[in-house]
Amino acid sequence: MVIIMKKIWHYPFLIIMVVVILGISFINLIKKDTEFSEMENRYLAQKPDLTLSNLIDSSFGTQYETYVNEQFPFRNQWITEKAAAETLLGKQENNGVIKGKNGYLFNKQLNVDKQLKKNVKAIQDFGKNTDVKTFVSIVPNSYEILQDYLPKGTPNIDQEALIKQCYDAFNQEDKITNINIEDILKKHKDEYIYYRTDHHWTTLGAYYGYQQFCNAQGLPLLDVNKLTANHIEDFYGTYDSKYKGIGIKPDTITYYDMPIEKMLIGNEEKSSLYDMEKTKVRDKYAMFLHSNNPLSIIYSKKNQHNQGKKLLILKDSYANSMIPFLTYNYQEIYVVDLRYYSDSINKLVEDNGIQTIFILYNLDTLMTDNHFYRLSR
Amino acid sequence: MLFSSLLFIFQFLPIFFIAYYLVPVRFRNLLLFLASLFFYAWGEPRYVILILISILINYIAGRLIEYFDKKGRIRVTILILAIIYNIGTLMFFKYSNFIIENINYIFNSDISFLDIALPLGISFYTFQIMSYTIDVYRRDTKAEKSYINLGAYLCMFPQLIAGPIVVYTQVSEKLNKRSYHLKDIEDGLKTFVLGLGSKVLIANNVGALWNEMSQIGYSNLSMPLAWLGLLAFTLQIYFDFNGYSLMAIGLGKMLGFDFPQNFNFPYISRSITEYWKRWHITLSTWFKEYLYIPLGGNRKGKLRTYINMFIVWSVTGLWHGASWNFVCWGIYFFILLSLERLFFKKWLDKNVILARIYTILAILIGWMIFAITELGNIKIYFGRLFSFSVTEDWIYYLRNYGIILIIGILLSTPILKKWYDRQNNKILCNILLLVIFLLSIAYLVDAAYNPFLYFRF
Numbered sequence: 001m002v003i004i005m006k007k008i009w010h011y012p013f014l015i016i017m018v019v020v021i022l023g024i025s026f027i028n029l030i031k032k033d034t035e036f037s038e039m040e041n042r043y044l045a046q047k048p049d050l051t052l053s054n055l056i057d058s059s060f061g062t063q064y065e066t067y068v069n070e071q072f073p074f075r076n077q078w079i080t081e082k083a084a085a086e087t088l089l090g091k092q093e094n095n096g097v098i099k100g101k102n103g104y105l106f107n108k109q110l111n112v113d114k115q116l117k118k119n120v121k122a123i124q125d126f127g128k129n130t131d132v133k134t135f136v137s138i139v140p141n142s143y144e145i146l147q148d149y150l151p152k153g154t155p156n157i158d159q160e161a162l163i164k165q166c167y168d169a170f171n172q173e174d175k176i177t178n179i180n181i182e183d184i185l186k187k188h189k190d191e192y193i194y195y196r197t198d199h200h201w202t203t204l205g206a207y208y209g210y211q212q213f214c215n216a217q218g219l220p221l222l223d224v225n226k227l228t229a230n231h232i233e234d235f236y237g238t239y240d241s242k243y244k245g246i247g248i249k250p251d252t253i254t255y256y257d258m259p260i261e262k263m264l265i266g267n268e269e270k271s272s273l274y275d276m277e278k279t280k281v282r283d284k285y286a287m288f289l290h291s292n293n294p295l296s297i298i299y300s301k302k303n304q305h306n307q308g309k310k311l312l313i314l315k316d317s318y319a320n321s322m323i324p325f326l327t328y329n330y331q332e333i334y335v336v337d338l339r340y341y342s343d344s345i346n347k348l349v350e351d352n353g354i355q356t357i358f359i360l361y362n363l364d365t366l367m368t369d370n371h372f373y374r375l376s377r
Numbered sequence: 378m379l380f381s382s383l384l385f386i387f388q389f390l391p392i393f394f395i396a397y398y399l400v401p402v403r404f405r406n407l408l409l410f411l412a413s414l415f416f417y418a419w420g421e422p423r424y425v426i427l428i429l430i431s432i433l434i435n436y437i438a439g440r441l442i443e444y445f446d447k448k449g450r451i452r453v454t455i456l457i458l459a460i461i462y463n464i465g466t467l468m469f470f471k472y473s474n475f476i477i478e479n480i481n482y483i484f485n486s487d488i489s490f491l492d493i494a495l496p497l498g499i500s501f502y503t504f505q506i507m508s509y510t511i512d513v514y515r516r517d518t519k520a521e522k523s524y525i526n527l528g529a530y531l532c533m534f535p536q537l538i539a540g541p542i543v544v545y546t547q548v549s550e551k552l553n554k555r556s557y558h559l560k561d562i563e564d565g566l567k568t569f570v571l572g573l574g575s576k577v578l579i580a581n582n583v584g585a586l587w588n589e590m591s592q593i594g595y596s597n598l599s600m601p602l603a604w605l606g607l608l609a610f611t612l613q614i615y616f617d618f619n620g621y622s623l624m625a626i627g628l629g630k631m632l633g634f635d636f637p638q639n640f641n642f643p644y645i646s647r648s649i650t651e652y653w654k655r656w657h658i659t660l661s662t663w664f665k666e667y668l669y670i671p672l673g674g675n676r677k678g679k680l681r682t683y684i685n686m687f688i689v690w691s692v693t694g695l696w697h698g699a700s701w702n703f704v705c706w707g708i709y710f711f712i713l714l715s716l717e718r719l720f721f722k723k724w725l726d727k728n729v730i731l732a733r734i735y736t737i738l739a740i741l742i743g744w745m746i747f748a749i750t751e752l753g754n755i756k757i758y759f760g761r762l763f764s765f766s767v768t769e770d771w772i773y774y775l776r777n778y779g780i781i782l783i784i785g786i787l788l789s790t791p792i793l794k795k796w797y798d799r800q801n802n803k804i805l806c807n808i809l810l811l812v813i814f815l816l817s818i819a820y821l822v823d824a825a826y827n828p829f830l831y832f833r834f
Contacts, residue, residue: 007559013807014563017570017814025387061378061419068384069822078822085816089582090780092773095823110592153773155593244823 027073034071039079041241041282044070083245092151097243100149104196105239105248107143109156113367116162120169122372123359127173129376132312132349134357135216136170137179138163139201139209139318141364142194145185159363166366179216184208195251198237199364200285203254206322213322213358214329220305222328227256235284253284258324261299265290273298273324288320294340295348300327307331310354314338314345314375316365330356338371345375378419380569380624381576383821389416394631406529406552409632413532417497420538424496427466432528434462435506439513439520439527456514460507467503471495475699498538500696504663506531509545511667518546526552535628539621541639542659544666548634555633565630567810572623574813577820579785580617583609584828586778587748593770595749595757601771603761607741609778610748612785615644617828618657637662644789647732648725649713649739660696664689687711697747702755706746713739 008015037044045067054060072078086094093099098106127134143150144159160182167178185193185201185208193205201209207224214221232253240248255274263270270290278287289296300306311330313319315337326333334354336345349357361369378385393412400408418425438459445451474490481488509527512518521527530552536543586609590598598606622639629636643655653661665674669689675682687708694707717725725732745762749755787793800806 011559011563013803013810014559014566016807016811017566020814021387021391025391028387056422058420058422061422065378065382065384068388069382069824072383072387072822075822078819081816081819082823085819089777091777093777110589111594151773151776153769153771153776155589155770155773 024073028068028071031071031073034075037075038282039076039241039244041238079244080246083243087245094243094245097239098143098151098154099243099245100146100151102149102196103249104142104146104149104194105243106146106150106154106156107141107199107239107364108154109143109364112157112162115370116166116367119366119369119372120166122375123176124169124173126345126375127170127176130175130346130349130357132175132354132357134176134359135179135213136167136176136359137181137209137213137361138166138366139360139362140182140185141199141362142201144363145182145189146194148189163363177216179212181209181212184212195235195237195239195285197240197248197251198235198285199239199362200237200318200321201362202251203256203321206318207325209360210322210325213326217356219329222325224256224325227258230255230257232279232284232287236282237285238283241282253279253287255288255321256324258327259301260327261301263290263299264297265293266295273327285317285320288317289323289335292317292320292337292340293335294337294342296335298323298327298333298335300331300333302331303328305329309356310334310352311356311358312336312345312349312354313358313360315358315360316362316369318362318365319360322360338374339369342374342377344377346377378416380621380628381573381817381821383818386573386818397632406523407525409533410525410529413529413534413537416534417532417537421497423494424499427496427499428502428532429528431463431466431502431506432524432531435459435510436521436524436527438510440522442510442513443520452514456510459510463503463507463510467499469493470499472695472699501540501542502531502537504542505536505544508542508663508667512544512546518549521545521549521552533629533632533634535625535632535634536636539618539625540657540659541622541625541636542663543629543636544659544663547637551634557631557633561633562631565627565632567627568630569624569627570810570814570817572620572625572627573817575616575620575623575788577620577817577824578813579781579788580613580615580620581820581824581828582781583778583785584613584617586774587613589774595754595761598758598761599766599768599770600761600764601767602774603758603764604741605771605774605778605782607745607762608782611644611741611744612782612789614744614748615640615789616785642789642791644737644740645733645791646736646740647729648717648722648736649710650717650722652736652740653710653714660693664693668692683715686715690714698750700750702746702750702752705752706743709743709746 033046034044035046036042045063047067048054048060048063050060054063083094093108096108098108100106123136140159140163143154143156150156163182167180170176170178185205188204188208191204192202193208194201211221213219232255233250235251235253236248237251240250258273260271260273263273273289275287275290278284278291306327306329309330310332311326312334313323313326313336315335319335323333323335332352332354334348334352336348348354378389380386396412397405397408414425414429417428438455441455442452445455470493473493477488477490480486509518509521509530513520521530530543530545530548531537587606590602590606590609595603619640626636626638637659639657639659641655641658643652646652646655669685672685672688673681674685677685690707690711691704692707693710694704697703697706725735742759745758746755749758797806
């Protein structure tokens, strides 16, 4: 032992490595597990249960490894170190998120998910069976409209062609009317219509979408300039949580004062469309419509345009920033998220005398969501 | 469990080595054996029993062959039985479904596939234990008297899952008596870190490029991108496999063993003949020793030599995976090796630059056949390589992967090694290795893509 203690100084590399490895292992041992990662906006793996069946099918092994990875000491610092190294290597992307010009982050989408065909068919079938006028809008994502900000040669899919294919399919149903949102967004592409760090469109983008919706039906347009605007700063969105890189500037969320009678989420009653608690946490976009719920019913303040008008909107989270504008035109808005709502849509429409249906999805979600089978109920 | 994982480096490694260095010498092999079984069971709990049986059967065979030293016929019978068991199990687990698939194709039958998984590392450990039994038969070594020692040899976790293929005679001495010095432990750790960096920093990185080729769809690739993709795979498989071998060699050194080198800068070769002396050296050595030479090697006339080579290369291909593209890959090299041997090896020796270009191209095309399992897709990819269709996609990938590809190409040459050897004061080298280690940890923490390419083995 004494000989070792004397000779070990000849091997500085060995000493440092042993210190580093034992040191981190020790910290790992005594450190308490973290439940939620602010930086990544998700829950981190906890210690898996050890059972005989887990052991034999090696799921315990996999889960335990994930657990070690996600609870590793100084996790956030290591993540940042990797992001810095990637940037040094000249990488324009990290963790499946591409960094483009003007600080914009984009989704990386190399191929079309097979689910898209199934979802388009489900919507077509819905159009066959419904008696109510149905509008469909597929919102293109930022990597389509803001193509010029993408690095040269980005091999993302061509959303324009895909949307056209979907619209062609919908045109075969008489009850369905397509509302094209691409052109108006393209026209305004130099404005702040998409968030830089999040996969959603901004309230301005949503407003342009709202404009198209009204124009398609000849409805009166709510003038946004007559409303009171509020701004929430320091919004780091979903793309940023995935990218985990350095030097990202945050977004600003704009929302307008939009008083309503009340909003029912299941049995809970809310007095405002906005959940201001969410403005204090990382996922600020969730402030719109209190995030995504199975069925929410909004009772708008009565005005000369919306009396007796009822709308059903089947949607993903993009619609959440558009719906406030729609309260100007509809006295009752039924908001359904197919991921959580599994009752019959047709029954909902019948029971409540809904006269208009609006299906609004962004293309990335329309490609991957697998809950459209619920439309047939 | 992979070496390139936080679980291994920060939990298994410290616990094992502390126990290993503290335990009395006579228990070291037992500890190594048990810890290796644990390591194996972590990734493959169901097939631990298989490897234990394999050790037992070959252990018994070895002892019996030695016992019946004078009785030639009995010795041969035991050897043959052992080989049948070894190859039989390998064939059953690895090739049954391949055989069924081909029977169905030829006879239009509809036999259903077996629901079996490939036990981890079976191709490696089967070859290793066969080398033992055959060497005992050839009287190149005495039989191992201790089941635990034989178990420790076969299972030791550094080379259990992905080689190098360590032949029993290479380590039998150290198996029974080994000492190690701090220098060995430090050298072993350095080699380990080098291997870790190779896999995590280079292989995983360029591997993502190759992976995206199939996501985009081979028929959509522009010509420059198709070549970039192939280059990426070429670098990925080298740095991954060499990285893993280095980690194994490094760990072996820390245990007191001297494992043989498995790769010697294969991509600087000037001919395919030279390439196979530098790539996966322990595998070609094994095939030469236990298949080519028993078949007669080059001692039975010219025609027989080429027949032997054909057999060896087809089997080499097949060893890599139960699929026809691997066999084609083996035969592809047989053709090039034969042509070199017959015609242009001398010309290659005289024209260095052209020889290198030829070799690199041959290697790249070889990897295309290896990397793509479906023969139809190979045709598509080959078409893209010469399509002269140029869109902008390669610009994106060149920008993202250019630097790492250049680093990969540079490190495929002995440049870094020569620099390292020239340093008298090793401080810079140590700092470099430390940086590699810390970067590797970062990439492991935020890892999306950390594949294990040898699940087919």
